Amino acid sequence: MPEMLRQYSRKWRMQDIRLRILLSVVIISFILIIDYQSKKFIETFDQTVLLNSFITFHKVNNHGIAFSIFDNLDSSGLLFLNIIIVMVLIIIIRELLLNLENSLYYIVGLSMIFAGGLANLIDRFDNYSVTDFISLHVGNIYFPAIFNLADLSITLGALLTIYYFIKNKNELD
Numbered sequence: 001m002p003e004m005l006r007q008y009s010r011k012w013r014m015q016d017i018r019l020r021i022l023l024s025v026v027i028i029s030f031i032l033i034i035d036y037q038s039k040k041f042i043e044t045f046d047q048t049v050l051l052n053s054f055i056t057f058h059k060v061n062n063h064g065i066a067f068s069i070f071d072n073l074d075s076s077g078l079l080f081l082n083i084i085i086v087m088v089l090i091i092i093i094r095e096l097l098l099n100l101e102n103s104l105y106y107i108v109g110l111s112m113i114f115a116g117g118l119a120n121l122i123d124r125f126d127n128y129s130v131t132d133f134i135s136l137h138v139g140n141i142y143f144p145a146i147f148n149l150a151d152l153s154i155t156l157g158a159l160l161t162i163y164y165f166i167k168n169k170n171e172l173d
């Protein structure tokens with residue numbers, strides 16, 4: 001009887017892992033599509049558009065990374081930056097695949113980080129830069145960076161991942 005329970009448990013664990021892979025693929029696909037479409041949509045704007053009192057759309061081509069760090073790199077510097085980004089994405093997807101039995105917070109977080117990073121990398125190859133366009137503000141006080149939906153995905157994914165580690169701090173020691 002115990003052997004039968006182990007086999008049944010193994011079967012459910014495999015099914016759970018397949019569902020988590022499916023969830024991850026859906027998240028990654030959704031973010032890639034929405035980010036790509038939003039960047040193509042913003043390309044049609046010739047000017048700054050005030051969406052509401054907190055959000056303005058203003059297209060900027062960012063050749064660097066967050067907060068336009070490394071924005072003035074030459075072509076060999078950009079190649080090196082892209083290689084580093086690809087290596088980080090490989091590490092993230094490896095971590096995701098090796099930890100499919102972990103918390104959904106961790107799986108969703110890693111999926112969001114991977115999707116956002118991949119979306120921006122695709123944009124780099126498509127436009128030789130990353131298209132940022134969302135500017136947050138309250139009155140004349142502006143958030144210090146213009147970003148896109150891929151950046152938002154990376155940020156939310158990082159927050160979910162941090163939450164996972166905080167929640168499971170005692171178990172990870």
